[in-house]
Amino acid sequence: MLSDTTLTAILDTTLGVVFTWLGWKTYKILWKYTPYSYPNARIxxxxxxxxxxxxxxxxxxxxxxxxxxxxxxxxxxxxxxxSATTVDELERALERSLASTYLLMEDILPDRVSGFFRLLLEEWDVRNIASVVKAKKRGEPAVDYVLEIGTIVPRVRAMAEAKTMEEILVILEGTPYEEPYQKLLLDEISLTDFETWLYRIYYSKLLDYALSRKDEEERLILGEFVRTKIDITNIITLLRGKAAGLPGEEIRKSLVPGGTLKLDSALNVEDLGMALAELDSTKYGPVIRSVREEAEKDVSAVRDALEDYLLQRVGELTKFYPLSIATAxxxxxxxxxxxxxxxxxxxxxxxxxxxxxxxxxxxxxxxx
Structure with missing residues (x-):
């Protein structure tokens, strides 16, 4: 028979384990949800x-x-x-407003996810670099194509003002975009290949960040967000390619890896209408079907519908995970x-x- 002293020791040990477990669970809940309380209220x-x-x-x-x-x-x-008075000046004001929103999200969200919004800004880096290089190739004033949003706007301005294409390589030195530009400069890749490479760098960084999150909910939300954006990008690339009469293998070179869709069957059809029909069996089928008639005339109708779908899907995630990055x-x-x-x-x-x-x-x- 156990003595009172032994029973007391066992009870104390059991209580210690229980309270340690409760403390750990409480800490985990506080670590997971409390940092979202203030930013979500502000949002x-x-x-x-x-x-x-x-x-x-x-x-x-x-x-x-x-x-x-x-x-x-x-x-x-x-x-x-x-003092904006023109269309261009007003559009730049909109860009500055959007940039400030990304930076605010980076500032108020928990450190473990705030960097994602800095990465989202890099999409404008890609757009700016591609637009400036295209303008330079066409002999147009590149400065007219610079958007005042992104993480390397000063570099982009310097690119636009560069007197030679070689000078741009020096400006891009040390960035992820140096290698593809060097290949372009050496005529080892086409301008289309260059732009695709830029977007592959961008989406790869987004997806790597999303899948590296330790918290399961954050990993799930960010992963679905990025993969859906990749799917949308690939669908629009496919449809625009078919509208332009490009062969499937040529379009394939411009697709971004990391999405959820397999587009082999849609790539192998002859025209835009057949590509739209092939996409009907995917999870995006109902969305694309709703704008099928408009899409036959203008592919951008599909892009708008898919972006609305992404907004709706993220809205649903906010209901499942109210204290999470989904709100932002x-x-x-x-x-x-x-x-x-x-x-x-x-x-x-x-x-x-x-x-x-x-x-x-x-x-x-x-x-x-």
Whole structure:
């Protein structure tokens, strides 16, 4: 029979183990969820300031660019507009606003995921580098193609002002883009291959970051987000290639690895209509089917529909994981969608389109 002393020792040891386990579980929960409380609350407040359908409809009634500028003064874009008076200046204001949103997310989110938003900014690095190099190749003023958003804007400006193509190689030295540009300079790859290489670098970094997260929920959310973006990129590349009459093997060279789709059957068909039909059996089939008629005329209709799908999917993830990075991703996607619609609205107003026509074009419930 155990003595009282022995029983007490066993009980103390058991209680110690239990409290240690409870302490560890409590710490894990606090580590996992508490860091999202403040940023999510702040993001929820920011979401309330996104332009409503009614507000966008009111902006569509501006009729002149000057009136539109005045009507934007009661929005958050006012802080980035400065003395903007032209379409180009207003678009740059939108870019600065979006860049500030990415940087804010990097600043307020937990350190273990905040770097993802810095990586997202690198998509504009890729766009800028590709646009500048293309402009240089065509002999056009490259500075006109520089977007004021990204992580290496000063380098991009220097590239645009470079007097020779060789000078650009020096500017890109030490970046991941140095090797593909060197290959381009030596005529070892085409301009299309160069651009594809840039995007492969970008998406590889995104996917590596997403899959390296220790927390299972963060890894799942970021992984699905990145893979869906890769799928969208590959679908649009495929459809544009088919619309241009390119053979499947030529299109394949421009696809980005890491997505979920196998596009072999769609690559081997003869035209755009057949490619759309092949995509009907994929998980994106219902989305593509909903814009099939428009897609036959303009592939961008598929891109818009798929981006809306991604926004919807991330919105669903926020419901499953309310205290997670999904909330920030959802806001970013909504902000990007708002910026795209505002850019279209600005151009349409400047071109003299009627308010009714503008509402119909930018869509989203604005049409009468």
């Amino acid at each position: 929820n407040a920011m979401e309330a300031k996104l332009l409503s359908e009614q507000r966008l409809g009111e902006l569509a009634e501006s009729r002149t660019l000057q009136n539109l500028i005045v009507n934007l003064e009661d929005t958050d874009y006012k802080n980035f507009m400065g 991703l959802s806001y970013i996607l909504r902000k990007e969608r708002e910026m795209r619609r505002l850019r279209a609205l600005i151009r349409l107003v400047a071109s003299g389109f009627s308010p009714e026509r503008i509402k119909a074009i930018i869509g989203g419930g604005l049409a009468p």
